[in-house]
Amino acid sequence: MADPRTTVVARSSPPAAGLRRGGAPSRPGRRRWSGWLYILPAAAVYLAFAIWPTIAAARLSFFEWNGILPPRWVGLDNYREIFDTPALYGAVGHSLVLVVFFSVIPVAFGLFLTAMLSGRVRRGMAFFRVVFFLPQVLPLVAVGITWRWLYSDDGVVNEALTAVGLGGITRAWLGDYGVALFALGLIGTWVMSGLCMMLFLSGVQKIDPSLYEAAVLDGAGAVRQFFAVTLPGLRGEVSIAAVITTIAALASFDLVYVTTNGGPANQTTVPGLLVYRLAFTQGDIGGASALAVVLAVTVIGLVTVIRWLTKERS
Amino acid sequence: MLTTRRSAALFAAGAAALALTSCGSDATDTPGGTAPTEVSTEITSDPVTLTLAYTDDPPTQALVDGFTALHPNVTIETQQTPFSDYVKSVQLAMSSESPPDIAQYNPGAMRSLVPAGLILDLSAWSDAYGWDASFPASSLEVLTSDDEAKQYGEGGLYAVPGALSVLGVYYNKDLVTAAGVDGAPATLDEFEDDLAAVAASGVDPLTVPSLEVGGVHLWGALLNRLGDVQDYKDWVYGVDGSTIQTPAAEEATDIMVDWIAKGYIPESSNAVGYADAIGEFTAGEAAYHVTGNWAAAAIEAELGDNVGFFPMPRPTADAPMVASGASVAYSISAKSEHPDVAAAFLDYLGSAEAAPVQFESGFMPVNVDATVEATGLKADIATAFSQVVAVDGIVPFPDFAAPAMLDQLVSGIQGLISKQSTTDQYLEGLQNVWSSYHG
Numbered sequence: 001m002a003d004p005r006t007t008v009v010a011r012s013s014p015p016a017a018g019l020r021r022g023g024a025p026s027r028p029g030r031r032r033w034s035g036w037l038y039i040l041p042a043a044a045v046y047l048a049f050a051i052w053p054t055i056a057a058a059r060l061s062f063f064e065w066n067g068i069l070p071p072r073w074v075g076l077d078n079y080r081e082i083f084d085t086p087a088l089y090g091a092v093g094h095s096l097v098l099v100v101f102f103s104v105i106p107v108a109f110g111l112f113l114t115a116m117l118s119g120r121v122r123r124g125m126a127f128f129r130v131v132f133f134l135p136q137v138l139p140l141v142a143v144g145i146t147w148r149w150l151y152s153d154d155g156v157v158n159e160a161l162t163a164v165g166l167g168g169i170t171r172a173w174l175g176d177y178g179v180a181l182f183a184l185g186l187i188g189t190w191v192m193s194g195l196c197m198m199l200f201l202s203g204v205q206k207i208d209p210s211l212y213e214a215a216v217l218d219g220a221g222a223v224r225q226f227f228a229v230t231l232p233g234l235r236g237e238v239s240i241a242a243v244i245t246t247i248a249a250l251a252s253f254d255l256v257y258v259t260t261n262g263g264p265a266n267q268t269t270v271p272g273l274l275v276y277r278l279a280f281t282q283g284d285i286g287g288a289s290a291l292a293v294v295l296a297v298t299v300i301g302l303v304t305v306i307r308w309l310t311k312e313r314s
Numbered sequence: 315m316l317t318t319r320r321s322a323a324l325f326a327a328g329a330a331a332l333a334l335t336s337c338g339s340d341a342t343d344t345p346g347g348t349a350p351t352e353v354s355t356e357i358t359s360d361p362v363t364l365t366l367a368y369t370d371d372p373p374t375q376a377l378v379d380g381f382t383a384l385h386p387n388v389t390i391e392t393q394q395t396p397f398s399d400y401v402k403s404v405q406l407a408m409s410s411e412s413p414p415d416i417a418q419y420n421p422g423a424m425r426s427l428v429p430a431g432l433i434l435d436l437s438a439w440s441d442a443y444g445w446d447a448s449f450p451a452s453s454l455e456v457l458t459s460d461d462e463a464k465q466y467g468e469g470g471l472y473a474v475p476g477a478l479s480v481l482g483v484y485y486n487k488d489l490v491t492a493a494g495v496d497g498a499p500a501t502l503d504e505f506e507d508d509l510a511a512v513a514a515s516g517v518d519p520l521t522v523p524s525l526e527v528g529g530v531h532l533w534g535a536l537l538n539r540l541g542d543v544q545d546y547k548d549w550v551y552g553v554d555g556s557t558i559q560t561p562a563a564e565e566a567t568d569i570m571v572d573w574i575a576k577g578y579i580p581e582s583s584n585a586v587g588y589a590d591a592i593g594e595f596t597a598g599e600a601a602y603h604v605t606g607n608w609a610a611a612a613i614e615a616e617l618g619d620n621v622g623f624f625p626m627p628r629p630t631a632d633a634p635m636v637a638s639g640a641s642v643a644y645s646i647s648a649k650s651e652h653p654d655v656a657a658a659f660l661d662y663l664g665s666a667e668a669a670p671v672q673f674e675s676g677f678m679p680v681n682v683d684a685t686v687e688a689t690g691l692k693a694d695i696a697t698a699f700s701q702v703v704a705v706d707g708i709v710p711f712p713d714f715a716a717p718a719m720l721d722q723l724v725s726g727i728q729g730l731i732s733k734q735s736t737t738d739q740y741l742e743g744l745q746n747v748w749s750s751y752h753g
Contacts, residue, residue, distance in 0.1 A: 067402075068409050068426035152590070153582040175525065175585025177732035262721070263525060264584035265729035280401065282717040283426055 101185025102249035110196025349435035372675030435470035475641030477677030529727035
């Protein structure tokens with residue numbers, strides 16, 4: 001009974017604790033410690049499963065190790081090898097193309113849908129939201145396998161194209177040397193668009209309606225309203241959506257692994273797939289760790305750029 | 315009494331572990347292999363419990379049951395891991411303090427376990443039991459390597475096969491008959507004529523799952539029939555100075571390129587997975603399909619008597635019979651407390667008693683002298699297999715050559731099928747991977 005009451009008091013008058021010089025000095029100290037206690041479970045899990053593996057991988061990237069024999073220190077050799085591998089540059093190029101499909105198009109599409117759907121209460125909104133968000137709920141492996149069927153030589157995509165008289169362009173989309181990467185990217189667009197739309201729709205609700213009223217009074221049409229009110233109001237959401245989807249594109253692995261496994265002829269390899277191959281088929285844990293570190297640094301770099309570009313400047 | 319025995323056993327295990335640790339830590343100059351010299355073919359009649367880690371079933375469980383029926387005092391506890399996780403899990407299990415006594419062999423995992431001295435060299439048991447006579451030589455060769463597990467074909471014996479498999483061509487009898495083809499071809503030229511006849515009848519001649527290893531199987535089958543067997547084996551085993559850039563490999567690749575140009579292997583193959591291809595073949599959408607005997611049960615269940623099997627035809631009717639094949643093989647842990655009992659299990663795998671067990675589970679028997687009863691598709695496969703094994707013509711799959719070779723082979727074949735790379739570029743790519751591992 002006593003504890004909650006003290007907490008309430010402390011919360012309602014935070015400066016008091018600092019100003020009350022005569023008070024027992026041990027109390028704030030104890031409170032500080034109890035704060036640490038509260039975050040301990042989460043911090044322990046985070047340290048054990050996020051921070052420690054990161055440090056371990058960074059450390060392993062300086063060793064030659066096959067998983068069994070004692071690791072051997074090789075300095076920067078793993079990194080040198082990685083940058084000497086032409087396959088890596090192809091994979092990085094592919095993942096940048098995927099950024100367009102996983103991030104740029106879904107954000108644009110999500111904004112478009114938001115502009116269409118927001119501000120007007122429509123019947124069936126909940127239905128649209130569920131339909132668009134559904135891909136986020138499905139495991140990517142299931143998504144990949146389903147799309148492999150849709151894209152196959154006699155799959156639904158080709159049947160639909162034939163039905164509308166486009167039989168001439170049908171092909172096994174994921175097996176086509178020229179278009180496999182784009183076909184793969186469109187799966188990502190399908191998965192990510194719903195997420196972006198959900199983020200933007202919830203963000204739009206917190207924009208002050210009086211801003212729209214003012215814009216209408218000033219004679220702004222729907223397009224003008226979107227660029228003058230909606231888009232600036234969604235700056236934070238756009239930033240978050242861009243970060244999440246860019247990370248998904250750069251670190252993609254599962255979708256590629258189950259649909260094309262990097263094929264045809266290495267047209268859809270991504271860095272994540274190369275990390276997997278190095279570690280699990282070639283037994284080169286050191287090289288895989290080095291590539292993973294490079295990938296992580298690239299992701300952090302790009303995310304920083306996105307955050308900087310979308311930052312509010314006064 | 316009990317406690318003393320247990321502590322003695324613990325002490326022995328601890329000493330062995332210490333010895334192994336010291337062996338592993340200066341791997342640079344100490345040979346990795348662990349080769350016992352005093353072995354026995356007599357096993358204890360006391361109750362013994364062994365553990366066995368594996369991924370392939372069939373045949374593992376049936377073989378374990380067959381062995382324990384003959385030796386009721388032996389209990390074998392099995393631990394199965396799905397194939398996708400097997401390499402990692404068996405590496406961790408075999409390098410742990412109390413590893414399984416027996417583990418299913420996997421080349422990827424053994425490449426690090428053998429150099430670490432965690433797998434027994436079975437040479438002494440091989441001599442004692444006479445495994446050279448009971449197992450086909452070609453099936454042991456691929457399980458033999460130096461103690462760094464880098465060059466194969468000679469050195470220590472690290473596993474023996476418990477079941478064999480062989481690659482060949484399945485054909486849909488109705489479809490080929492409708493195209494005017496009478497049964498299995500005797501030569502490669504005849505096979506090419508048959509493919510042309512089938513294509514002319516409006517049926518897809520081949521279904522090739524080149525999204526996965528299907529294209530590699532077809533290429534390997536062609537190469538094996540055209541090239542010098544020893545050259546090929548040397549390359550796969552990693553013998554110094556070997557190359558795949560040979561006239562025979564060029565000829566095999568050119569045949570495949572020709573089939574691609576003629577439309578026998580369409581570009582859409584690159585999106586066809588293994589299971590998809592079996593589905594297409596059993597649905598009667600293609601006349602021929604190249605794969606191993608492991609697919610026989612699934613194919614026969616759908617096509618019944620309407621399917622036959624033949625080994626990839628030779629260039630001439632009197633050339634030697636060669637086919638790619640693999641085995642489900644088993645190794646013994648260097649930390650096993652009952653290696654003689656484990657070796658008795660391995661010996662059982664090559665016995666006549668095990669042959670029907672192996673054949674019933676869909677594999678080829680290891681003991682080639684044992685006769686097996688079969689009809690239909692299984693009889694076709696058994697005939698093909700006995701022809702190949704009679705001349706010791708089973709060769710390993712090409713991806714065995716280096717850890718990164720499988721990915722290079724699959725993407726290389728996809729490049730040929732997409733008409734993006736030439737025969738020379740394909741073979742050069744393979745040789746580059748070989749050289750960077752063995753060079």
